Amino acid sequence: MQPFTHIASPAVPLPIEDVDTDQIIPARFLKATTRDGFGDNLFRDWRYDQEGRAKADFVLNTGVYNGQILVAGRNFGCGSSREHAAWAIYDYGFKAVVSSFFADIFKGNALNNGLLPVQVSPEYLHSLFAAIEADPGARISIDLAEQQIRIEATGEAYRFDIDPYKKMCLLNGYDDIDYLLSLRPQIEAFEQARTAAFI
Amino acid sequence: MGKTLFDKIWDAHTVSAVDGGQQVVYIDRHFIHEVTSPQAFDGLSARNLPVFRPDQTIATADHNVPTINQHLPIAEPLSRHQVQKLVENCAQFGVELYGLGHPYQGIVHVIGPELGITQPGMTIVCGDSHTSTHGAFGCIAFGIGTSQVEQVLATQCLLQSRPKRMRITVDGELQPGVLSKDIILYIISRLSAAGGTGYFVEYAGSAIRSLSMEARMTICNMSIEMGARGGLIAPDEETFNYVRGREFAPQGEAFEQAVAQWRELYTDEDAVFDKEYHFRAEDIQPMITYGTNPGMGMGIVEAIPAAESVDNPATYRKSLDYMGFAPGQLLLGQPVQYVFIGSCTNSRIEDLRLVAQYVAGKEKAPGVEVIVVPGSRQVAAQAKAEGLDLILAGAGMALREPGCSACLGMNEDKVPAGAYCVSTSNRNFEGRQGPGARTLLASPLTAAAAAIHGRIVDVREELASAGLALV
Numbered sequence: 143m144q145p146f147t148h149i150a151s152p153a154v155p156l157p158i159e160d161v162d163t164d165q166i167i168p169a170r171f172l173k174a175t176t177r178d179g180f181g182d183n184l185f186r187d188w189r190y191d192q193e194g195r196a197k198a199d200f201v202l203n204t205g206v207y208n209g210q211i212l213v214a215g216r217n218f219g220c221g222s223s224r225e226h227a228a229w230a231i232y233d234y235g236f237k238a239v240v241s242s243f244f245a246d247i248f249k250g251n252a253l254n255n256g257l258l259p260v261q262v263s264p265e266y267l268h269s270l271f272a273a274i275e276a277d278p279g280a281r282i283s284i285d286l287a288e289q290q291i292r293i294e295a296t297g298e299a300y301r302f303d304i305d306p307y308k309k310m311c312l313l314n315g316y317d318d319i320d321y322l323l324s325l326r327p328q329i330e331a332f333e334q335a336r337t338a339a340f341i
Numbered sequence: 342m343g344k345t346l347f348d349k350i351w352d353a354h355t356v357s358a359v360d361g362g363q364q365v366v367y368i369d370r371h372f373i374h375e376v377t378s379p380q381a382f383d384g385l386s387a388r389n390l391p392v393f394r395p396d397q398t399i400a401t402a403d404h405n406v407p408t409i410n411q412h413l414p415i416a417e418p419l420s421r422h423q424v425q426k427l428v429e430n431c432a433q434f435g436v437e438l439y440g441l442g443h444p445y446q447g448i449v450h451v452i453g454p455e456l457g458i459t460q461p462g463m464t465i466v467c468g469d470s471h472t473s474t475h476g477a478f479g480c481i482a483f484g485i486g487t488s489q490v491e492q493v494l495a496t497q498c499l500l501q502s503r504p505k506r507m508r509i510t511v512d513g514e515l516q517p518g519v520l521s522k523d524i525i526l527y528i529i530s531r532l533s534a535a536g537g538t539g540y541f542v543e544y545a546g547s548a549i550r551s552l553s554m555e556a557r558m559t560i561c562n563m564s565i566e567m568g569a570r571g572g573l574i575a576p577d578e579e580t581f582n583y584v585r586g587r588e589f590a591p592q593g594e595a596f597e598q599a600v601a602q603w604r605e606l607y608t609d610e611d612a613v614f615d616k617e618y619h620f621r622a623e624d625i626q627p628m629i630t631y632g633t634n635p636g637m638g639m640g641i642v643e644a645i646p647a648a649e650s651v652d653n654p655a656t657y658r659k660s661l662d663y664m665g666f667a668p669g670q671l672l673l674g675q676p677v678q679y680v681f682i683g684s685c686t687n688s689r690i691e692d693l694r695l696v697a698q699y700v701a702g703k704e705k706a707p708g709v710e711v712i713v714v715p716g717s718r719q720v721a722a723q724a725k726a727e728g729l730d731l732i733l734a735g736a737g738m739a740l741r742e743p744g745c746s747a748c749l750g751m752n753e754d755k756v757p758a759g760a761y762c763v764s765t766s767n768r769n770f771e772g773r774q775g776p777g778a779r780t781l782l783a784s785p786l787t788a789a790a791a792a793i794h795g796r797i798v799d800v801r802e803e804l805a806s807a808g809l810a811l812v
Contacts, residue, residue, distance in 0.1 A: 157655070158656050158659065159656040160534055160633075160634050160636075162634065164770040164771070165770065165771060165772070168772055168776070169749040169751045170750060172376050173405060173419035173420055173423050174419075175422065175423060175426050176379075176380065176383070177380050187771065187772045187776050187777075192758065192776055215653065217538070220534055221470065221768060222470050222768075223377070223484035223485060225380075225468075225488060226487075228486070243538065246539065246570055247470060247485070247565075247570075250489070254486060254488040254489070255488065305362060305363060306361030306362075307361040307362075307500070308363075317488070318488070318492055318500050319488070319491060319492050319495055321500070322365070322492050323390075323495060325496070325498070326393075326496065328356055328357055328365075329365075329367070329496055332367055
């Protein structure tokens, strides 16, 4: 996993609620056996019509917005557990997703792939959308060590929460699996010590 | 203070705690399938790691398999490659595979319980969000991403933060024609598609207790549709009787010993939940969804809510536009072009029996395409043994071969753009059943009635006038 420390970038607004993982990457594009290339089909059916032509009015196609930060409505990433959703967003070029609420599995998948989910208050999310609407080039900075997101033009900032262990992993680019593998002796001891209880 | 059922199981599986709240949780059973496992096996290969506990890992092919002519090679090259990759990975890493053609093949959340692999008190994961299904047996069961599939393959453990606890109690008696699918669609419509996020749910109450194991699985299956990590139901005699004698369940004396332990799996009287909801079974009608998430559901005789009554009118309008519906509209009488009966939510033998009983001697409406897909080869075999396949075929709805099918349209079973499909599956997201497809989630009975009438009907009226007692 690539480390995440801080970014400063314009943002892409997607002020829709309950964006589910079938919208992020439809099931018919889950047939790859590697992690690469999913960005091409990010938001496929919102981005392209059935003949594969770009839909001019979708936010990724208007040419107005770009950057490494996706700002979305509440309950982002609900639905299926497909990690391909996090891979697609990251592969497209986003490094962080900001919302007032994330679905659990998506949030976990994002954290495991160096994609930072930044949960902010509904009020701050509103401010972000307003700032981006006023100036599509408005720069947003995110500092993970400080757990702070900031609208550079106005200085309006928000301190976000993140699990301390996952923060450490992201800052250093560590994967959970490295940690779990280091626990193998403990895991084996746990298996040995178990009575028959509940198995 | 007493403990909840969830906490009893969780604590019995906690290997250690990490600073900051994450815990290392031991996983008893790990189901894998073709779509979310190839990258995880590649990760093991890259690190030169074996599967740590292959005996606790079970594989099947379900998501993108065809439901017609499964004995032939899969026509679609990408699907064929993905299924072949699963075959190769299972052979290389020593994992048991119930692949295409195997008598145990089927949807992962159907075969686990029917084979007795799923047992009370276990922790169960799978790279699939509907793993919550197994909670019906009093398990902590939840969906995970592919990185976590790799972690479980490598260590049989996961890092997890402990979710909050929610109890949803449904007391009373269901009306005739109202099924467990209606209970869970009702609950989700009340709590919303995000109402359970951060929680693990225990379902309780006399209405839940009165359900069969298969009906309980339908409830737990859709826990994820309100955002919950999972849902579970305390095991009871119904549970023990279901598990008894199944292939991978403990046998003989070992089974009696297991049952003695399983009887400890309940929430203590004085345990405290972070959130509690109470519903009355009598208030629940046959349900139907009108929007593009499972929280957008209503009683079948109700009208689609007004835009002013929702939190985000822009998202709401987008959703209704996609569905081709308007606020205030009734869905009774709405013509439909497709009916899908299947998925890990409603593809078990009781579902097929109910559908067959309803459609016996009737014929599907002209112009309606009906796709009926059993959850497993064992379900299909049982249906045939009971002659259900003939009844269904007589009504113009031939029983297909098992798989996830039109629930997510990874295979050929898709609903075309603009068409309405009454579906017994779990998600009505945009494009879920095919680009542009319009999904209306409902119970198997409501779906069967839509197939016969070609439109949405309230089955309660028909049951009453025909004097039928189906459920």
